[in-house]
Amino acid sequence: ETGVTQSPTHLIKTRGQQVTLRCSSQSGHNTVSWYQQALGQGPQFIFQYYREEENGRGNFPPRFSGLQFPNYSSELNVNALELDDSALYLCASSLLLAGGGTDTQYFGPGTRLTVL
Amino acid sequence: AQSVTQPDIHITVSEGASLELRCNYSYGATPYLFWYVQSPGQGLQLLLKYFSGDTLVQGIKGFEAEFKRSQSSFNLRKPSVHWSDAAEYFCAVGARGTYKYIFGTGTRLKVLA
Numbered sequence: 001e002t003g004v005t006q007s008p009t010h011l012i013k014t015r016g017q018q019v020t021l022r023c024s025s026q027s028g029h030n031t032v033s034w035y036q037q038a039l040g041q042g043p044q045f046i047f048q049y050y051r052e053e054e055n056g057r058g059n060f061p062p063r064f065s066g067l068q069f070p071n072y073s074s075e076l077n078v079n080a081l082e083l084d085d086s087a088l089y090l091c092a093s094s095l096l097l098a099g100g101g102t103d104t105q106y107f108g109p110g111t112r113l114t115v116l
Numbered sequence: 117a118q119s120v121t122q123p124d125i126h127i128t129v130s131e132g133a134s135l136e137l138r139c140n141y142s143y144g145a146t147p148y149l150f151w152y153v154q155s156p157g158q159g160l161q162l163l164l165k166y167f168s169g170d171t172l173v174q175g176i177k178g179f180e181a182e183f184k185r186s187q188s189s190f191n192l193r194k195p196s197v198h199w200s201d202a203a204e205y206f207c208a209v210g211a212r213g214t215y216k217y218i219f220g221t222g223t224r225l226k227v228l229a
Contacts, residue, residue: 004159033216042120042206042219043160056215090159105210105217107152107160 004093004108012114018079021111023091025072031055031096032074033105034066037088049074050096078113086115118143120209122220129197130228137192137223139207149190150208150217151181160206166190177201202227 005024013019025032031050035043045058049068063079072093078085089112092105121140129135141147148167152160164175171183181192190207204224208217 006159031215035219040221042208042221043217045216045218048215058216092160104150104162104165106162109159112157 004091004106006089006091006108006111008111009109010112010114012116013081014116015081015083017081017115018077019081019113021076021078021089021091021113023074023076023093023108025074025091025093026106029093029095029106030072031094032068032072033092033094034074034076035090035092035107036060037090037110038084039087043090046076055096081115083115086113088112118209118218120207120218120220122205122207122223124223125221126224126226128226128228131199132196135192135194135197135201135225137205137207137225139190139192139220141188141190141207141209141218143188143209143211143218145211145214148210149181149183150210151175151179151190151192152206152208153177154204154206154222156203163192163205197225197227199227199229201225 007022033048034046037043046060047057048055052068065077067075088110090110091108094105095103119142150165151163166173166183204222206222207220210217
């Protein structure tokens with residue numbers, strides 16, 4: 001069984017730039033969620049994708065967007081980077097349950113984004 | 117409002133001592149509860165989860181947690197801590213029919229040799 005993988009491991013960008021982070025789901029999972037973890041904080045939910053569509057969103061502006069591909073891999077895109085976007089970005093994969101909601105979320109190692 | 121509180125930001129214990137990490141939640145629906153561990157610079161590893169049934173759940177690495185509905189708590193315990201347990205521990209809550217987890221701010225565990 002292959003776990004959740006993310007790339008790149010680290011990334012440095014400057015304010016105003018755009019960034020794309022990538023995630024490969026665990027084998028057999030059909031749902032991917034993205035979280036932002038600022039230094040010293042717990043992860044904050046950004047959004048979730050199921051069947052290539054956004055299935056739920058947290059309190060993040062539209063410049064945070066995502067994609068899910070037919071093989072259940074996913075991208076997180078952030079436009080117009082701000083200094084406060086510096087964080088660890090975590091991807092989690094899971095199975096969508098019958099009746100809605102997701103089963104246990106399994107996390108990848110994260111991408112550390114630094115915005116200068 | 118939905119929230120998770122981990123009252124202890126830092127905890128220091130000696131190796132071999134017992135450990136209890138506290139977690140309190142506020143959630144309207146019947147909660148699903150989780151404990152994750154994060155080593156420095158790493159992602160989150162699932163320690164254990166509670167969905168329903170027996171309120172005492174066993175996890176990996178010798179950890180257990182007890183769900184107490186009346187106290188809205190889900191405290192994590194380990195009878196004898198090992199130096200390798202030093203990490204940050206996060207409690208999270210979700211629910212059937214929802215898609216996101218709400219995390220606490222974490223408890224950083226330091227283990228003294």
